Amino acid sequence: MRTQVVIVGGGPSGLLLSQLLLKSGIESIVLERKTKDYVLSRIRAGILEQGMLNLMREAGVGDRMDAEGFVHDGTLIAANNETFRIDFVQRTGTPVMVYGQTEVTRDLYEAREKAGGKIVFNTDGVVIHDAKTDAPYVTYTVDGTEHRIDCDFVAGCDGFHGVSRKTIPDSVRSEYEKIYPFGWLGVLSETPPVDDELIYANSPRGFALCSMRNANLSRYYVQCPLTDHVDDWTDAAFWDELKRRIPEEAADKLITGPTIEKSIAPLRSFVTEPMQWGRLFLCGDAAHIVPPTGAKGLNTAASDIHYLYHALKEHYLEGSDEGIDGYSQKALLRIWKAERFSWWMTNLLHRFPDQSDFDLKMQQAQIAFLRDSDAAQTVMAENYVGLPY
Numbered sequence: 001m002r003t004q005v006v007i008v009g010g011g012p013s014g015l016l017l018s019q020l021l022l023k024s025g026i027e028s029i030v031l032e033r034k035t036k037d038y039v040l041s042r043i044r045a046g047i048l049e050q051g052m053l054n055l056m057r058e059a060g061v062g063d064r065m066d067a068e069g070f071v072h073d074g075t076l077i078a079a080n081n082e083t084f085r086i087d088f089v090q091r092t093g094t095p096v097m098v099y100g101q102t103e104v105t106r107d108l109y110e111a112r113e114k115a116g117g118k119i120v121f122n123t124d125g126v127v128i129h130d131a132k133t134d135a136p137y138v139t140y141t142v143d144g145t146e147h148r149i150d151c152d153f154v155a156g157c158d159g160f161h162g163v164s165r166k167t168i169p170d171s172v173r174s175e176y177e178k179i180y181p182f183g184w185l186g187v188l189s190e191t192p193p194v195d196d197e198l199i200y201a202n203s204p205r206g207f208a209l210c211s212m213r214n215a216n217l218s219r220y221y222v223q224c225p226l227t228d229h230v231d232d233w234t235d236a237a238f239w240d241e242l243k244r245r246i247p248e249e250a251a252d253k254l255i256t257g258p259t260i261e262k263s264i265a266p267l268r269s270f271v272t273e274p275m276q277w278g279r280l281f282l283c284g285d286a287a288h289i290v291p292p293t294g295a296k297g298l299n300t301a302a303s304d305i306h307y308l309y310h311a312l313k314e315h316y317l318e319g320s321d322e323g324i325d326g327y328s329q330k331a332l333l334r335i336w337k338a339e340r341f342s343w344w345m346t347n348l349l350h351r352f353p354d355q356s357d358f359d360l361k362m363q364q365a366q367i368a369f370l371r372d373s374d375a376a377q378t379v380m381a382e383n384y385v386g387l388p389y
């Protein structure tokens with residue numbers, strides 16, 4: 001087979017790129033290791049920056065998002081038994097949208113299918129060949145049958161555990177990682193959200209977050225030791241712990257119920273450099289991971305897709321490789337800023353096992369500064385709503 005762009009990975013990054021390229025008449029084939037249902041079964045975050053909203057609309061996949069997503073003009077920070085609000089719109093003129101990543105991925109699959117987009121599921125043993133030439137190709141098997149696709153470019157959108165990053169030789173790659181000494185226990189419950197806006201809580205018992213998916217589907221998280229197992233946490237234990245960590249008035253009005261999903265995710269910051277090697281380009285989790293505290297996971301993938309889509313469009317429609325040659329540098333500049341913000345939010349709102357009394361005082365002073373300083377709130381708001389592309 002032959003196409004212009006082979007996209008390895010049928011997650012939100014790969015699907016969004018494929019749909020955008022189609023809009024510019026650029027062909028692509030998506031190779032996904034799992035089934036569509038498996039991809040859609042993964043519960044992920046749900047805060048969308050303006051940049052991601054614009055890309056979804058440009059890709060012609062914004063209708064349900066705009067109809068069902070919640071526009072949030074601000075968020076709540078709770079600490080030391082008090083709550084204060086960060087007003088994104090007052091500080092930056094820009095809100096965010098609450099719309100689950102699962103719904104984003106579902107809308108993208110629907111659009112790909114409607115457009116007759118080529119997605120190969122259940123691919124095995126994907127290998128990227130000759131990325132350092134101008135005629136790369138990708139081989140893989142499906143049900144034991146070998147396949148080969150010749151192409152011009154390969155987009156590695158296959159997440160942290162994919163093959164694309166590992167295709168770049170160790171001698172060329174630099175990796176930066178920080179593992180946090182705790183995880184997030186997250187639950188989904190068919191209950192009304194405790195508040196109209198998200199509550200990020202720093203409590204003596206650790207971090208907690210109150211989020212939502214829709215008017216009767218809520219998402220809650222509590223910081224937990226990495227040694228914990230989901231089975232250690234009954235629903236009752238979860239609700240009880242959450243109530244102890246959020247402001248009293250929220251705890252009093254919290255509506256609890258049976259959880260329909262419960263999982264523990266480790267927290268890590270990770271970046272690989274460079275994000276391109278010859279005609280192979282890394283996007284999203286294949287190149288970088290952020291702790292979820294800043295809600296930057298999908299939004300950093302979106303800016304990668306924005307830069308690569310425009311670079312490929314420039315190559316095919318204008319015959320210029322300026323974007324192609326500058327992709328990694330441009331993407332990494334924004335990625336490192338999002339990494340810094342996610343690391344800062346994580347340090348601000350979590351309790352660390354080895355935190356000294358002085359460290360705790362520093363954390364409390366940071367929170368007090370954020371509460372009392374317009375400039376600090378504007379800096380947080382600018383980063384939360386998304387830095388310019």
Ligand code: APR
Pocket residue numbers: 008009010011012013014031032033034039044045101123126157158159160161162163283284285286296297298299301
């Ligand atoms: N061959 C084909 N497909 C693969 C391979 C492989 N070797 N390895 C992984 N994949 C597929 C996975 O099954 C998955 O569906 O690539 C897809 C990668 O999707 P994601 O992990 O969702 O990564 P990405 O599309 O970059 O989305 C980033 O996901 O984890 C969240 O917080 C993150 O929100 C961010 C978003």
Ligand code: PHB
Pocket residue numbers: 044045046047198209211212219292293294295
């Ligand atoms: C979520 O809704 O799952 C969510 C929201 C904000 C975060 C992380 C997760 O920072």
